[in-house]
Amino acid sequence: MTEKYFYTEPYARDFEAEIVAFDPTGLAIALDKTLFFAVGGGQPGDLGLLTIEGEDYTVEDVYAADGTIWHKLDRALPAEFKGKGALGKLDWERRYAHMRHHTALHVLNGVAYNDFGALVSGAQVYADRARIDFTMDDLAPQRIERLERECNEAIAKALRVIPREVTLAEAAEMPELVRTVNAMPPQTAKIRTIEIEGLDRQFCGGTHLANISEIGRLKIAGTRSKGKMNKRIEIVLE
Ligand SMILES: [Zn+2]
Structure with missing residues (x-):
């Protein structure tokens, strides 16, 4: 079990760790702890460098x-x-961009849930944009305008982002924190919830900003109907 240092120190850019395992090819290694986020939940894995024995x-x-x-290495x-020992160094610019876009999706998700009861049917974060699919039947221009305006009003309030760990039993008592349609609460021993103070709380295993003011201005760059109850929204940050 790797210690997920990216949860305890989401703003750290480098770290020291110990090599604890090799996969059979020798190309992928496991460390006792890591800042490298593993791909999952629509967020890409981190990139960067590991310095081992001076190389x-x-x-x-x-x-x-x-x-x-x-960690899959180049050789x-x-x-x-x-x-x-290994010294790790993240491609921080890329990771921070993922944190901003990922946290922006939480804001949009929170607003869409509170206004329209929208659940999430898919999401993908990139370094320069993000998209999310909602269970909504109507994405009229007035709704888009309202979502964008309310997201930016929330961002202007500089709300804090608060991660917490809950137990499996506690998670079972919070079904409303599951925002992905047809999903069960996660089944690991410790489950992370991400709260945007006063706006939203949900289960999530990604990396997030400490305060939504770091998002900047959220712009809805496009929408697409993927079905009667499935609407895609693409965002960019300015
Ligand atoms: Zn998240």
Whole structure:
């Protein structure tokens, strides 16, 4: 089980860790703890560098399997490096862009849920944009305008973003925190909830800003109907 340092220190850019496992190819390694977010929930995995025994290795992909986070490197490491130290350095500009766009989707999700009861049927974050699919039958221009205006009003209030961990039993008592349509509450021992003070609270395993003021101005760049009850909204940040 890898310690998810990106949860306890979401603004840290570099870290020291120990190599604890190799996959059979030697191309992917696991560390005792990591700042590298593993791809999931519509957020890409982090990129960056690991320096091991004085040499830089590029982290090309980061994925999780059974609680272990694997860092795929640009070339194989000698197996005797197990137990050695590694210095990690994130591509911070990219990760911070993911945090901004991901947190912006929470704001939009919170507003759309509060106004229209919209649930999420899909979402994808990029470094320069994001999209989210809602269970809504109507995306008339007045609704788009209202969503965008209310998102920016919330951002102007500089609301704090508060992560919390709850137990499985506690999570079972909070079904309204599941915002993905047809999804169950997560089934891990500790479950993260992300609250935007006074606006929204939901289960989420991504990385987030500490305050929504860091989002900047949210602009709805496009919409698309993906079905009668499935509407896509694309956002950019200015
Ligand atoms: Zn999230």
